[in-house]
Amino acid sequence: MASELKIEPIPAFDDNYIWLLSRNGSDACAVVDPGDDEPVREVLTKRGLKLKTILITHKHGDHVGGVAALKADWPKATVYGPAREPIPTLERRLGAGDVVELDELELSLDVLDVPGHTEGHIAYYAHGVLFCGDTLFACGCGRVFSGTFEQLSDSLRSLAELPTDTRVYCAHEYTMANIGFAKWVEPDNPDLAVREERVRDLREAGEPSVPSSLAEELLTNPFMRTDQPEVIAAAERWAGRELSSPAEVFTALRSWKDKDYD
Numbered sequence: 001m002a003s004e005l006k007i008e009p010i011p012a013f014d015d016n017y018i019w020l021l022s023r024n025g026s027d028a029c030a031v032v033d034p035g036d037d038e039p040v041r042e043v044l045t046k047r048g049l050k051l052k053t054i055l056i057t058h059k060h061g062d063h064v065g066g067v068a069a070l071k072a073d074w075p076k077a078t079v080y081g082p083a084r085e086p087i088p089t090l091e092r093r094l095g096a097g098d099v100v101e102l103d104e105l106e107l108s109l110d111v112l113d114v115p116g117h118t119e120g121h122i123a124y125y126a127h128g129v130l131f132c133g134d135t136l137f138a139c140g141c142g143r144v145f146s147g148t149f150e151q152l153s154d155s156l157r158s159l160a161e162l163p164t165d166t167r168v169y170c171a172h173e174y175t176m177a178n179i180g181f182a183k184w185v186e187p188d189n190p191d192l193a194v195r196e197e198r199v200r201d202l203r204e205a206g207e208p209s210v211p212s213s214l215a216e217e218l219l220t221n222p223f224m225r226t227d228q229p230e231v232i233a234a235a236e237r238w239a240g241r242e243l244s245s246p247a248e249v250f251t252a253l254r255s256w257k258d259k260d261y262d
């Protein structure tokens with residue numbers, strides 16, 4: 001009988017989370033987006049874990065910077081990542097429809113294309129668990145770097161179709177700041193007020209605010225609520241014109257946050 005999959009954050013840099021996947025009774029593990037090798041090595045060494053798999057969501061240095069050094073220490077580890085991004089350390093190149101079978105962890109992950117933050121960003125999904133890198137954040141979303149606003153809008157809309165009990169493992173602890181902007185957009189959203197209080201308590205206790213649930217994102221994350229009248233009205237007020245599609249509302253919200261908030 002399989003033990004439960006354990007998913008734990010390894011904090012890195014100022015606000016990154018490298019996700020560690022393991023199971024009790026096995027020394028095999030996987031990590032998602034190891035931007036730094038040192039904190040990963042420290043945890044794996046202390047726990048006697050062997051790195052079998054490295055999963056990459058996109059090309060940015062704070063997600064891939066530790067791959068080469070980890071691979072040197074655990075040469076049998078396999079490095080998976082997005083086919084459409086230039087990442088020299090990749091061994092298996094993935095896109096939508098691919099499935100990653102991690103036999104040691106008894107885990108099968110579906111690959112989703114979620115471009116926008118970068119041009120080839122992918123996410124990994126299995127059994128109500130989503131590793132979405134810098135696409136969807138708790139109460140926010142990634143900036144548009146080498147993708148387009150339309151792509152990121154579409155990607156978030158596709159993630160919104162996943163089961164609402166999906167747990168969202170994003171790659172940064174940005175939640176408190178994101179809630180601040182969400183309150184600009186929807187100052188009267190009661191679910192947002194509840195979330196703010198809960199996240200503040202967690203952060204004051206030194207706990208991560210992630211994973212969140214997709215249900216929670218649909219209730220409080222303005223970037224997942226571009227079809228809601230209050231969100232549309234706020235985006236139109238900022239843009240100073242009528243916005244006729246969710247992608248236009250999304251683009252106004254993302255630009256508003258980029259220019260005026262952070």
Ligand SMILES: [Zn+2]
Binds near residue numbers: 058060117134
């Ligand atoms: Zn990034």
